[in-house]
Amino acid sequence: xxxxxxxxxxxxxxxxxxxxxxxxxxxxxxxxxxxxxxxxxxxxxxxxxxxxxxxxxxxxxxxxxxxxxxxxxxxxxxxxxxxxxxxxxxxxxxxxxxxxxxxxxxxxxxxxxxxxxxxx
Numbered sequence: 001x002x003x004x005x006x007x008x009x010x011x012x013x014x015x016x017x018x019x020x021x022x023x024x025x026x027x028x029x030x031x032x033x034x035x036x037x038x039x040x041x042x043x044x045x046x047x048x049x050x051x052x053x054x055x056x057x058x059x060x061x062x063x064x065x066x067x068x069x070x071x072x073x074x075x076x077x078x079x080x081x082x083x084x085x086x087x088x089x090x091x092x093x094x095x096x097x098x099x100x101x102x103x104x105x106x107x108x109x110x111x112x113x114x115x116x117x118x119x120x
Contacts, residue, residue, distance in 0.1 A: 006102045015085070020085060024079035051074035052075040052077040056071060058070035062108045
């Protein structure tokens with residue numbers, strides 16, 4: 001697993017901005033991203049995420065570890081996201097913790113990806 005992935009959560013948490021649009025180096029906006037801040041979904045929820053290619057797996061050990069029932073849907077793409085840090089500070093701190101402890105948490109992700117036949 002790439003050791004730079006945990007830096008994403010660190011960069012977002014330590015950013016001085018309240019509204020953070022995080023884009024990987026291989027992402028570029030086709031339009032002015034400022035309009036995302038005014039979009040209905042973002043105004044209502046304070047966060048915008050994009051789906052990845054793989055579905056969430058109900059057998060992934062993370063559900064048991066977090067004492068949560070599995071949910072249906074797609075995994076979240078980490079290469080782009082928009083978040084209101086003030087509104088979502090607690091979940092952001094959880095993401096930061098899980099990334100700082102990436103040796104433990106990313107192992108669960110690797111199990112999930114290896115079952116899909118995806119290589120690192």
